[in-house]
Amino acid sequence: MEGTSAAEGGRLGDDLSFLIARANALSISAANAVLKPLDLNVRSYALLALVAGEDPAPTQREIAAFLRLDPSQVVGLVDALEGRGLIERLPDPRDRRARTVTATAAGRTLAGEARAAALEAERTLHPTLTPSERETLIALLRRVAFAD
Amino acid sequence: MEGTSAAEGGRLGDDLSFLIARANALSISAANAVLKPLDLNVRSYALLALVAGEDPAPTQREIAAFLRLDPSQVVGLVDALEGRGLIERLPDPRDRRARTVTATAAGRTLAGEARAAALEAERTLHPTLTPSERETLIALLRRVAFAD
């Protein structure tokens, strides 16, 4: 566990799944740290940012699919953010079973601050990546994250 | 939540942290599915693959740092794999507090099978990535995963 091997973990360092997992662990730590002052974490931030950026407003089912959460998990996240007046549930005019989720003005404001904080945390995560390298990474990663 | 927006989730689709998180969720699902027949999951596989590929054998503390786990979590993982005869704890000749972890012959065999299964699962994760794109992604992601 020293020299080149230490930095890459033998064969494991060539394993895309492992690299994604390790990058994610670092990313969650960094993001949660900067989001904490805003009373958000990576999950509530993702939901808030999603509904703040979507038009038309997504249903809870669509939110669950996009964030890779079970619909039952979305309930609690929406409850918490709605209780803080950041988002609200509205009836879906096209399906009385469904509820769409929209950001309030306060929610959109906080989403903006949170996004800035998250981007700042992201930068500390890869201090040596050039803007062009970052764009390449995002483009490739998007094809993995949205392969289905 | 339709058209281009549906595929990228508005601004969230440009968020590297979010893309990493979503790719990781997909990756864990795919990997756990193929590892299940081998009685492994992503965490036990990562530990087994790490100790099978490392020489000299890492201590539990080094394993924890590399896999981004708390040292107390490593205890249970090592217990389980050691109970199956796949790895073993050996006293560290240089520090009587520490224990190094080594793969047994059976462990190295299983690590090889698991690695093949994990790579196969990885391919289903990004069916359209060319080998060269995959290499680029791995190289960039490694700089994020090992920035510290």
Next chain:
DNA sequence: TATTGTTATACTCTATAACTATA
């Protein structure tokens, strides 16, 4: 005094099944 492995505990996250109201 500090560190390694360990145990214990609590908290978050995830997975599953069932219920209700609608479709």
Next chain:
DNA sequence: TATAGTTATAGAGTATAACAATA
């Protein structure tokens, strides 16, 4: 018969603090 949101529950993963042996 199937789907959206909800509730409940159990399991997996994570974080923290404390302890004995050793440095």
